[in-house]
Amino acid sequence: MVASRISISVLACAIGLGGAVAGPIEDTMFAAFEAICIWPINKPDEIGGKLQDIGAMPLDEQTARPMFLNQQPGRAWLIRDKNARLLVTLTDDGVCSVFGPDASGKTVENLVGLHLRTNKLPADKVGAEVASTFAVTYPDPSGGDDLHLVVRAQYSDLTSTPGAALVAIPERLLAKELSRLPPWP
Numbered sequence: 001m002v003a004s005r006i007s008i009s010v011l012a013c014a015i016g017l018g019g020a021v022a023g024p025i026e027d028t029m030f031a032a033f034e035a036i037c038i039w040p041i042n043k044p045d046e047i048g049g050k051l052q053d054i055g056a057m058p059l060d061e062q063t064a065r066p067m068f069l070n071q072q073p074g075r076a077w078l079i080r081d082k083n084a085r086l087l088v089t090l091t092d093d094g095v096c097s098v099f100g101p102d103a104s105g106k107t108v109e110n111l112v113g114l115h116l117r118t119n120k121l122p123a124d125k126v127g128a129e130v131a132s133t134f135a136v137t138y139p140d141p142s143g144g145d146d147l148h149l150v151v152r153a154q155y156s157d158l159t160s161t162p163g164a165a166l167v168a169i170p171e172r173l174l175a176k177e178l179s180r181l182p183p184w185p
Helices: 006-016 024-038 044-053 061-068 105-115 171-177
Strands: 073-082 085-091 097-098 117-126 131-138 147-156 162-170
Touching: 006 162, 024 044, 024 085, 024 105, 024 147, 024 162, 044 073, 044 085, 044 117, 061 073, 061 085, 073 131, 105 117, 105 131, 105 147, 105 162
Parallel strands: none
Antiparallel strands: 073 085, 085 097, 097 162, 117 131, 131 147, 147 162
């Protein structure tokens, strides 16, 4: 099988995230999140291959687990693109995230509401840290049943603390952890 090399920038252009709402860093981050975390949300085993195809650099477990995975078993990769630096994490239970240290958190949060079919759930705010949560219904790229997941946009309100994280939590994991699933849009 020949692996196609496609940059995250090309993905951003391909799904048409237009720069009127966000800059290239946020567009690239959102496109990466959609292509890496949402499209294969029910097939987490495919994520490592997608990241390898685009030239992401895997981090060793001794670095990834304590620093980026909150001691959860899983994997992490770095992506360096002409538009953005990104960190992708994937826990063994299928929670996938993309962190952009240079991204505007509020802009990334707005992209979620603009480009995904969502129901906004209550947000968490602890000090300057904001975590907006969305129930998301997404059309299955392979034509199957719609995908359901929760997306969290996490960032700081402080202008001195840039960066944003997008986290995708699959419905199957939510069903195990919650007594009631969120209302899907």
